[in-house]
Amino acid sequence: MELAYRDITYCKNVGAKRADILRQELGVRTALDLLHQYPYKYIDRSRFYRISELDDEDTYVQIIGEIVDWHTIGVGRGQRLSAQFTDGEQMIELVWFQGVQYVKLQRGVQYLLFGKPSRFNHTYNFVHPDLTPMAKVTPDMTQGLEPYYNTTERMKRAGLNSKAMRQIIAGLLPDLRMGVPDTIGMDVLEKYRMMGLTEALVNVHFPKDTPSMQRARERLKFEELFYIQLQLLRQMKRREQNPGFKMPMVGSRFHALYRSLPWPLTGAQQRVIREIHEDLKSGRQMNRLLQGDVGSGKTLVALLCCLLAVDNGYQTCIMAPTEILANQHYETLRAFLEPLNQQSSISHQPSVRIELLTGSTTKKQREPIHTGLQDGSIDILIGTHALLEDTVQWANLGLVIVDEQHRFGVAQRAKLWNKNTTPPHVLVMTATPIPRTLAMTVYGDLRVSIIDELPPGRKPVQTFHYSIQRRTSINQFIRQQIDAGRQVYVVYPLIQENEKLDLQDLENGYNTLCETFPEYRISMVHGKMKAKDKDLQMQRFISGETQLLVATTVIEVGVNVPNASVMIIENAERFGLSQLHQLRGRVGRGADQSYCLLLTKMELSKETRQRMDIMVATNDGFRIAEADLQLRGPGDLEGTAQSGLPFDLHIANLSTDGQILELARRAAGEIIERDPLLESEHNRIYKRRIDMLRIEAHNWSDIS
Numbered sequence: 195m196e197l198a199y200r201d202i203t204y205c206k207n208v209g210a211k212r213a214d215i216l217r218q219e220l221g222v223r224t225a226l227d228l229l230h231q232y233p234y235k236y237i238d239r240s241r242f243y244r245i246s247e248l249d250d251e252d253t254y255v256q257i258i259g260e261i262v263d264w265h266t267i268g269v270g271r272g273q274r275l276s277a278q279f280t281d282g283e284q285m286i287e288l289v290w291f292q293g294v295q296y297v298k299l300q301r302g303v304q305y306l307l308f309g310k311p312s313r314f315n316h317t318y319n320f321v322h323p324d325l326t327p328m329a330k331v332t333p334d335m336t337q338g339l340e341p342y343y344n345t346t347e348r349m350k351r352a353g354l355n356s357k358a359m360r361q362i363i364a365g366l367l368p369d370l371r372m373g374v375p376d377t378i379g380m381d382v383l384e385k386y387r388m389m390g391l392t393e394a395l396v397n398v399h400f401p402k403d404t405p406s407m408q409r410a411r412e413r414l415k416f417e418e419l420f421y422i423q424l425q426l427l428r429q430m431k432r433r434e435q436n437p438g439f440k441m442p443m444v445g446s447r448f449h450a451l452y453r454s455l456p457w458p459l460t461g462a463q464q465r466v467i468r469e470i471h472e473d474l475k476s477g478r479q480m481n482r483l484l485q486g487d488v489g490s491g492k493t494l495v496a497l498l499c500c501l502l503a504v505d506n507g508y509q510t511c512i513m514a515p516t517e518i519l520a521n522q523h524y525e526t527l528r529a530f531l532e533p534l535n536q537q538s539s540i541s542h543q544p545s546v547r548i549e550l551l552t553g554s555t556t557k558k559q560r561e562p563i564h565t566g567l568q569d570g571s572i573d574i575l576i577g578t579h580a581l582l583e584d585t586v587q588w589a590n591l592g593l594v595i596v597d598e599q600h601r602f603g604v605a606q607r608a609k610l611w612n613k614n615t616t617p618p619h620v621l622v623m624t625a626t627p628i629p630r631t632l633a634m635t636v637y638g639d640l641r642v643s644i645i646d647e648l649p650p651g652r653k654p655v656q657t658f659h660y661s662i663q664r665r666t667s668i669n670q671f672i673r674q675q676i677d678a679g680r681q682v683y684v685v686y687p688l689i690q691e692n693e694k695l696d697l698q699d700l701e702n703g704y705n706t707l708c709e710t711f712p713e714y715r716i717s718m719v720h721g722k723m724k725a726k727d728k729d730l731q732m733q734r735f736i737s738g739e740t741q742l743l744v745a746t747t748v749i750e751v752g753v754n755v756p757n758a759s760v761m762i763i764e765n766a767e768r769f770g771l772s773q774l775h776q777l778r779g780r781v782g783r784g785a786d787q788s789y790c791l792l793l794t795k796m797e798l799s800k801e802t803r804q805r806m807d808i809m810v811a812t813n814d815g816f817r818i819a820e821a822d823l824q825l826r827g828p829g830d831l832e833g834t835a836q837s838g839l840p841f842d843l844h845i846a847n848l849s850t851d852g853q854i855l856e857l858a859r860r861a862a863g864e865i866i867e868r869d870p871l872l873e874s875e876h877n878r879i880y881k882r883r884i885d886m887l888r889i890e891a892h893n894w895s896d897i898s
């Protein structure tokens with residue numbers, strides 16, 4: 195029977211009980227599913243080592259040699275067996291702590307030793323190695339690369355360890371070699387020089403050498419990424435066939451705001467506004483991603499885009515991920531609109547009505563907003579997810595701007611355009627730049643605009659990394675800056691799992707600062723405060739009444755105090771790169787030289803040290819985003835639901851497979867370009883496979 199239809203229960207070495215466990219733990223149902231459980235590593239069994247060649251603790255090796263001597267140490271449970279093993283040149287120790295009574299050693303016999311060396315004083319030893327008399331070594335034991343499979347605790351308890359998985363999969367090989375139907379067309383495989391599926395599956399499990407293993411993996415990665423791209427591009431094309439509201443006019447409100455700006459737009463701001471305007475007047479629905487570094491002026495671009503829509507008679511909304519950010523946007527945009535609205539009260543110019551709607555908007559406040567949305571008198575609505583509620587009804591919503599930090603997946607975005615019959619235009623903005631591979635996957639269904647230029651006259655923030663032992667000189671620095679008329683942020687991490695402890699950190703820090711600087715006034719804000727108190731504290735800092743602001747990450751987004759020139763980040767090791775970069779962006783907004791001090795404890799992991807080094811080395815948000823992905827890996831993205839990817843990745847890795855991703859996107863693009871909805875006979879296999887992957891992704895997210 196075809197592998198795709200053969201129930202795992204009837205595969206060699208499986209049976210009903212193991213089949214149940216495999217289904218529940220790995221989600222595999224058919225023999226073909228099993229073949230798609232790829233090894234996570236390989237050990238080269240064709241290579242034999244000399245003891246003198248050992249130099250890496252982490253790789254498995256095999257050595258041929260003899261046991262010259264052994265003895266047991268201790269008795270009972272603490273018993274240990276130590277043996278001396280030689281390859282004829284050097285001697286090495288083998289150790290067993292468990293099952294000592296079962297280890298049978300013989301002198302004068304050639305053994306094949308297999309195991310992982312560990313460093314011990316100045317030599318290596320092997321703990322619990324495999325020892326097989328050479329007479330019993332069969333050729334297949336020392337051939338090619340041996341695959342290793344991930345297993346779960348429950349699988350191991352049922353004897354389904356890596357070795358058992360290897361046997362089960364080996365049992366499928368004869369049938370696999372007969373061929374499985376390919377999932378990618380010959381033309382694509384040839385053009386992109388990829389292996390056929392059958393060959394790839396054979397070689398991903400039992401490669402004859404490293405190059406064929408790599409080629410097999412490359413093909414399987416390509417396939418995963420190719421299908422993700424096909425699906426994303428198909429969605430993009432499908433949406434681009436949606437009719438969109440036509441907004442050809444550049445009207446009076448847009449011009450009035452433009453004229454009222456105290457400085458010219460940067461070239462990059464002008465370019466992205468043009469790109470967006472092209473979409474708005476095209477008559478098709480816009481789906482665009484706006485990227486730009488912290489401080490590049492995305493907010494203003496967003497506002498100008500809203501005015502483009504408003505001038506054409508449409509309503510708009512901006513949706514923020516948090517209430518604080520929504521408030522901040524509301525305040526910022528209102529301030530921008532103030533001159534325009536004042537003008538309109540004395541002349542005949544049209545005004546712009548802007549409102550705020552969040553979870554804390556009271557019922558009483560909501561009523562006039564609901565009315566204003568329905569009668570079309572509200573032009574711009576700022577808010578949180580509350581905007582998506584069904585009670586929010588619009589007269590003519592034409593443009594939705596989503597301001598987010600990697601939180602919105604494709605599926606959630608889809609919710610926005612299911613509300614109306616004609617879908618509004620959609621612009622997604624990210625708080626900090628995202629790496630190219632993520633832009634092509636998580637946001638792969640969107641066209642991209644990039645603001646790659648900061649407003650002129652900004653001095654790059656200077657960043658330093660200190661251990662907290664340097665507290666005294668840091669305090670001196672704070673004093674010097676404040677005495678020169680500047681203001682200082684001190685930020686503490688807030689990690690939800692332990693809010694109490696975090697709050698304690700913050701309060702201790704606040705008290706210490708009060709003691710150290712009795713001559714200064716200090717504000718404190720954190721998420722647990724009442725909104726009113728928070729506003730009051732913030733206002734005191736913004737007006738310059740207080741010199742220091744001690745805060746949790748609530749200030750990460752939004753606040754704009756140009757006179758603040760120092761950002762001190764306490765426990766910086768607990769922040770991710772993108773958060774650190776975002777925080778640093780709070781300073782360097784005025785004319786003065788600004789500084790960011792990253793404070794950590796002395797002892798840091800290698801990864802943390804690298805994170806600090808990158809922050810010190812560069813201010814470029816795009817470089818930081820790439821480094822972040824390299825360091826963290828795409829681990830945060832696991833699972834389709836969180837990641838916004840249409841299908842899960844099993845073998846491809848977004849932090850390391852950027853090149854294969856580029857190829858996959860190109861290949862998928864060529865197909866979609868010719869046949870946007872995959873309707874042709876030739877593209878039937880793609881359409882069918884996508885449907886299958888969608889069902890799988892759906893089932894699996896129901897389980898986990």
Ligand code: ADP
Pocket residue numbers: 457458459460463486487488489490491492493494649650754783
């Ligand atoms: P982002 O949201 O991209 O991080 P903002 O929109 O908050 O950046 O802009 C940062 C600051 O730069 C704001 O104070 C904004 O008013 C100002 N700004 C925006 N565009 C310009 C420009 N073209 N020239 C000078 N300043 C600008």
Ligand code: MG
Pocket residue numbers: 489492493752
């Ligand atoms: Mg911003």
